Amino acid sequence: MTERDFDEIAALALKHTGIVLGRHKANMVYGRIARRLRQTGYRNFADYLEYLKDNFRDESTNFINLITTNLTSFYRESHHFDFLRDTVIPELKKKSDKKVRIWSSGCSIGQEAYTIAFTLAEAHMASAFDVKIxxxxxxxxxxxxxxxGVYPADSLMSVPDDAVEKFFEKNRTGNQVRVKKSIRDLVHFKRLNLLEGWPMKGKFDVIFCRNVVIYFNRETQKTLFNRYADYLPVGGYLIIGHSESLNGLTDRFKSLGNTIYQKIY
Known part of the structure; x- marks a missing residue:
């Protein structure tokens, strides 16, 4: 992979996903794109890039899947779920319309979304409210x-024992477990490019966008955070990753600490 090849890959990634690929990511990009070369039979990066540019509509899903990074776990940054349990859920229980809408944006393989579902289920929200994640x-x-909803058994190390019993299938086979159907039914998985149009019509009570914007430049971050504000009511919550901040990007939120923000207008 030449420097020119990498620059073309980085330009395509930025244009179509907003992800910024610095040169320190060259080894990662090489390893991932090389796998696709072997699958498609192309002998070098230049030939694959020509094919990609000429057939982007057909090849875009494979390309995007290769360059995205997915790192997640159950109860990751657990203080966010403590806040959901101790502050947000008591407020949600006062809602007259009995609707609870939460968005896990950049959900990766779903462990964040399911941890949200576990937290709501522990508070008996699923039985009393119209809950959609x-x-x-x-x-x-x-x-x-x-x-x-199928995961390696060792991914449950961060899950409390009582939650394992409540929320995962007991008839485990091999080294895998599965989230119970009652929890899976609360979570609706969709592919979405955050740089494109968002089809959702209503607002969310809480939006999780953790460890997503670190891959975007500041202009894209500004746009994204203001779009999130449009999808929250005044008083709604935006929760971001531990290395992220809204400082200098938008004034539509106030910080509550621990990378938790509340919409003010």
Missing amino acids: LATDLDSNVVSTGAE
Whole structure:
């Protein structure tokens, strides 16, 4: 892979996904695109890039899936779920319309969205309210994995024992477990490119966008955070990753600490 090849890959990634690929990502990009070369039979990156540019509509899903990074776990950054349990859920229980809408944006393989569902189920929200959790990601492969709800057994190390018993299938086979259907039914997985149009009509009570904007430049971050504000009511919550901040990007939120923000207008 030449520098020119990498620059073309980075330009395509930025144009179609908003993801910024710095040169320090060259080895990662090489390893991932090389796998696609072997699958398609192309001998070098230049030939594959010509094919990609001429057939982007057909090849875009494979290309995007290769360059996206998916790192997640159950109860990751657990203080966010403590906030959901201790602050947000008591407020949601006062809603007169009995509707709860939460969006896991950049959901990866679904562990964040399911942890949200676990937290709501622990508070008996699923039985008393109309609960819908939207889980979206750019990568169609991880969206499919999330919808299946099947995970390696060792991924449960961060899940409390009582939650394992409540929310996962007991008839485990091999080294895998599956989220119970009652929880899977609360979460709706969809592929979504955050740079494109959003088909959702209503607003969300809470939006999780954790460890997503770190891959975008500041202009894209500004646009994205203001779009999120449009999808929240005043008083709604936006939760971002531990290394992220809204500082200097939007004034439509106030910080509550621990990368939790509340919409003010």
